[in-house]
Amino acid sequence: MGRLTFDDLYQVSLTSLGSAADDWKEMVDQLETLATDARDGMVKQSEAARWAGVNADVTRPFVRKTAKEFSDAHTEAKAIWAMLRDAHADLVAVQSALKEAVDVEAKKQHIQVTGLPDGTVSCVYLHQRDSNDTQTQEQLDYKDRLESRINNLIAQADEIDNSASRALKKIHGNDSHNFGHAKYDSLDDVQSERAVQLARKSLAKYRDGGELSITELTELRQLLAYNSKDREFTVDFYKALGPKDALRFQAQIALDASAEGDKTQLKLAHSIQTSMGEALATATRPPTGKDDPSTAFREDRDYLGKAWQTELKRVGRAPLTFEKNNARVEIRGYQVLGTLLRHGNYDKSFLTPIAEDMVTFERKQPWAWPEPHNSYSGLGMDRFGLNLDKDGGPGWDPVTGLLEGLSHSPEASTAFFNGSTGEGEHDGLKKISNLDYFLGDKDGNGAREWAYGAAGIKVSDTENFGKEALGHALESATSGRPYDSDAPSKPHTEEQADVFGSVVKKVAANPDLFKGDGELAPIAGSLGNMSAEYMHDIQRVYAGGDESGYIRDTGAEPNLSRPEDKHALDLFLKTTTADPNAYATITQAQEAVTSETLRNAITHRGDKVDVGDLAELAVVPGARVEGNTAEGRADAIAAADNSVQKAKEYNDSLEAGDGWLGRLVDLGIGTIDNIPVAGDVAGWVVEDVREAVLDHKAADPDAAAKQVQENRDAYLTTERVKRAQRAKQAFYDAVAEAGMDKTQSVKNAAQRAYDAAYQANAVEAS
Structure with missing residues (x-):
């Protein structure tokens, strides 16, 4: 052909x-x-x-x-x-x-x-005139x-x-005198039939020590890649194979490709793995108007309903055995499923019950996930594993893949972290919230023990794939967006806000767990992103509420209204900003929200409202955030083995980018009256905030490190002065953009903004 x-x-x-x-x-x-x-x-x-x-x-x-x-x-x-x-x-x-x-x-x-x-x-x-073609x-x-x-x-x-x-x-057909040889309702029927045929051929050949040819793998890759978002194809494919054969097929091509190291085969197998994950997400998503498979027994061509999912759970817990190079490899179905869940946005009616079942099984059988890589040490099979992604580890720990799946499936993630396992009809386990299972109880104790990496060697901090995936899942749970989405922030639901509030309290309960060499320090970057996501709410907490309405409403608020919660928030920010990337993210968000609040306050001021009162009201919450972040940075620099390098890391992070600025500004500008919502206005807002962010850099990392080591209080005082001066300038910027003249009353108000910011920046040491 x-x-x-x-x-x-x-x-x-x-x-x-x-x-x-x-x-x-x-x-x-x-x-x-x-x-x-x-x-x-x-x-x-x-x-x-x-x-x-x-x-x-x-x-x-x-x-x-x-x-x-x-x-x-x-x-x-x-x-x-x-x-x-x-x-x-x-x-x-x-x-x-x-x-x-x-x-x-x-x-x-x-x-x-x-x-x-x-x-x-x-x-x-093409060659361009007046160009050097470079x-x-x-x-x-x-x-x-x-x-x-x-x-x-x-x-x-x-x-x-x-x-x-x-x-x-x-x-x-071959009989030209007879009709009706094969019946197809669509091209999807043909393509899913062929894909199933190739998968079954692979299963049969594997039993005899063989495998699909490169040509056959290429054809299967194309069929799956082009149809992974097609409901009819994906449902037919997975229903025909069934959970057990689907997981066996995925496992064997992953093990073959990773063990043998052929680049072409590895690339094809990786594409098939990615497409099978996306296809599973498509096939398990109930069509609009269909009954939820968790509450109704429906099995038709529209999606993989309750019966298929129940069988998947059974297969997920069961062992799957393979023979490779005269060695026996035994894994569990959930370990294979974890590699598929990394890809696709799954419906919560499918992913949340699967997640809870996986955690329940793990709780009943600690270290339930075999690591057959150990059997291959010394054979040169460095990539041997189930997960074919460049990052994420070999895939023996299925919870890592599960968490990555949750990170791309926000509704499922929010539901999962608001849920629990235990006290089921037959599990015999104590009820534990899923957030406690991963982050520890109110005292920070009892958090999940993470699996080891390849060949029994614990992964380094930079390779804590599972913990990083946990952070990503928490980001999606609290934001309502996939963690790596560039989409604008949207109003938070009560369930999302509840997860964030709980995370704040857990970090504050055991800060050492989340910074430095702490077991959960790898999620610090995600904690920074979550803080930026909830910066309006954080500033509202520090403002003691916001009856004026100058701090924009971003939906449901986290439950942090008690006096002790404000202290917990202080600890949370100090802990999180021990990570330079988190510090940069929080700083961006703080400056953007403070700038927005100032503009709202000045623009919405009434005739009888004292502009100085507005200045104080608007700058204090942000200054409180700055005080905490300054302490977090100072403590991290002081604790570092190389303080100068750590100070430089903070500078580099502040310069690296401003991904949060556009997201926050896009949402905030539209709430201000009498000024346009895009174009030049967006430009000056971003530029003002970017300038403020870069003002947080240490002018000289050597001098900053030395000052922190010799006199931390003096360093923080210097930072307080810089932040207060910046608050004063931000007030002047807002006044100018509102068309107000720099009268004496405006100058007095600017000084009040300075004084209020200076005082609020002095957060008590914890």
């Missing part, structure tokens, strides 16, 4: 294919009429006739057979029409995407797309991404063409 090329796909007119589909639809309608007439007319009359002898023995069966052929002809025509219809629709979509890439995107960037003899394309930048790395990366995208579209079209061709041959 010839390969579809770039020129084929770019140049071909698909009009005739669409016309053929329309013609076959007419044929389907006509044959349906004939089949109905034959069944309701000829067959009924034959059955009702009072025949005997030859008529009864020969004619009646002939009539039945003839009627069946009409019905089979209708079935075959309907299948052919379905293939042509879907192939036409899919190819039109792919061709449209290809022409958009070539005719619009490539031309806009002056990139030439050339078809190669093997059917793929090559992209090169491209930046960013431009080269863009060209490579465009080339890869175009080649993927060609491969996708080729797979559509091959799938339709295989289906048409099976529909027609």
Whole structure:
């Protein structure tokens, strides 16, 4: 079967294919009429006739057979029409995407797309007059991404063409005198059938010591990659394989690829693993309007419901045994599932019960997850494992994969961290909240013991994949967004705010657990992101509430209203900002929210409101945050083995980027009256905040480290002065943008802002 090329796909007119589909639809309608007439007319009359002898023995069966052929002809025509219809629709979509890439995107960037003899394309930048033809790395990366995208579209079209061709041959069959050889309702049926066929072939070959060829793996990779978001395909694929064979298949191709080290095989297996995870997320997501599978028993083609999920839990707890290089490898189904859960956004009706079952099983059987890597030490199989991602470890600890899945599935994550395990009907376990299970009880005790890495060697702090995944999951649970999403913040629900409030108290209860060499220090970066997410609420706590409404409402508030909670928040911020990246993130958020609050206060001021009162009201909460973060940084610098290097890390983090600024400013500007919500305003807000953030840098890391070591209090006093001066300038900026003149009363108010910020910055040592 010839390969579809770039020129084929770019140049071909698909009009005739669409016309053929329309013609076959007419044929389907006509044959349906004939089949109905034959069944309701000829067959009924034959059955009702009072025949005997030859008529009864020969004619009646002939009539039945003839009627069946009409019905089979209708079935075959309907299948052919379905293939042509879907192939036409899919190819039109792919061709449209290809022409958009070539005719619009490539031309806009002056990139030439050339078809190669093997059917793929090559992209090169065209010569530009008055140019030295030197491209930046960013431009080269863009060209490579465009080339890869175009080649993927060609491969996708080729797979559509091959799938339709295989289906048409099976529909027609080898007997030209008989209709009805294969029945398909859609091209998805054909492609899922082929994917299942290849997976089962892999299972069969593995039992005999073999494996799929590179050609077969490539075909399977394409089928799964192009259909991982297609509900019909994914449900058919997983229902046909069943949980056990799906996990066995995934495990064996991962183990083979990672152990053998062939780059092509490893790349294909990784793509299959990613697509199978995304496909599982698609297949287990109930369609809108369908019953929740956790409360209703529904098994149809729309999704993998309760029965399939119940079987998955059983298989997840059960051992799976493999033979590799004359060695026996025994793992559990959940360990394989963990590699799939890393990919895709899962519905909470599926992922939350799976997460709770996995934790329940782990609690009943501590160290329940075998680490067969130990059996391979010394064999040179450094990558041997289930997880084929570049990061994340070998995958023997399925909870790491589970947490990564939760990090991309916010609704499931929020539900999970508000839930608990234990006191089930048969588990015999004490009830423990899921947050306590991972972060420890109110005193910070009893947190989960994390699995070891490869060959029994505990992973270093920079490779604490499971703990980092925990942080990512908490980010999604508290924000309502996948942890790595660039989407703007949105109002928090009560459940999300409850998780954040609980995290604050747990960190404050045992700060040493979360900083320095603490067991959960790897989640500090995520704690910083969560703090930025809730910076409006944090400042509202320090303001003692916000009856004025100057601090923007961001939805439900965390339960931190008691006096002791304010102290817990102090400890939380000091602990979190022991991490330079968290410090930079919190600083960005604090400056953005303080700037927004100042602008709101000045813009919404009434005629009789004292502008000095507004200045104090707006700057105090942010100054309290700054006081805590300054102490957290000072303590971290003092405790570091290399104080100068640590001070430099803080500077570098402040310079690294301002990802939180746009997110916070985009939301905040729209709440201010009488000024536009985008364009130049967004620009000056970001620039003002960026300048304020960079003002937090230590002018000289050597001097800062020395001052912290010799006189911490003097260092903090210097920081208080800088922060107070910045608050004064921020007030002046807000006044200028509101169109107010710098009168004496405004100058007096600016001084009050300075004094209030200076005093609020002096957080008592804990």
